[in-house]
Amino acid sequence: SKATVSVLYWQPSLPPRNKKMEQEVDGYKVLVVGNAAVGKTSLIQRLVKGIFNLVTRQTIGIDFAIKTVQSGDGKKHNLQLWDIGGQERYEQMVRVYFTSAKGALVVTDLTHANALEFARKWKQKIDEQVLLPGDKQLPCILLLNKEDKILKTDPAPFSTETLDDFCQCHGFLGWYFTSAKTGKNINESVTNLAELMVGMSQKEENSDPSKNKIQLVKSTNKKKKCC
DSSP, X not given: OOOOEEEOOOOOOOSOOOHHHHHHOEEEEEEEEOSTTSSHHHHHHHXXXXXXXXXXXXXXXXXXXXXXXXXXXXXXXXXXXXXXXXXXXXXXXXXXXXXXXXXXXXXXXXXXXXXHHHHHHHHHHHXXXXXXXXXXXXXXXXXXXXXXXXXXXXXXXXXXXXXXXXXXXXXXXXXXXXXXXXXXXXXXXXXXXXXXXXHHHHHHHTSOGGGOOOEEOOOOOOOOXXX
């Protein structure tokens, strides 16, 4: 049986559309992955619609959303956010979902004891399934979500040093404590990822055009040793 696909589409108010404007807006496919119930859908709703719902339905298969952001050079970019269900039954479909991706947000539940281990596994899936030209990894940002559930009087679950080392070891290009409830660091993290994708795309354009193709790679069971 085929998985149900639902579409969540929203864009900020823009001036009247015209062909010149459309040509100036680039599109980037962004994967939003993580275990079930870590808050992926809530993060996207906060980012795209500016809202937070205490109760959200479980993502069945995949949801879509579009967010237009502006990079430092003033250009607008459409981020095509692919909210991929975190249930195990969808894992066999990730190869199809990951095709043509330009970047990824790996979301994990900050309050869970195994938050970093879950994030590592999702990053490994991405690296095993898709590569950019030149065998480069997709730019990935780690989002440690549900920061609002950590009491101010409690010690931070992970130190800055621990997270910096973890990201360096596993190929994340940055990390953020986020909260879909308060909106903390959501726009900042997505803007950071957009800047990284734009930078990498510009480098690809200056390289050999024949190599500018997204590569799907065969899955392997080999585990990378951490530094």
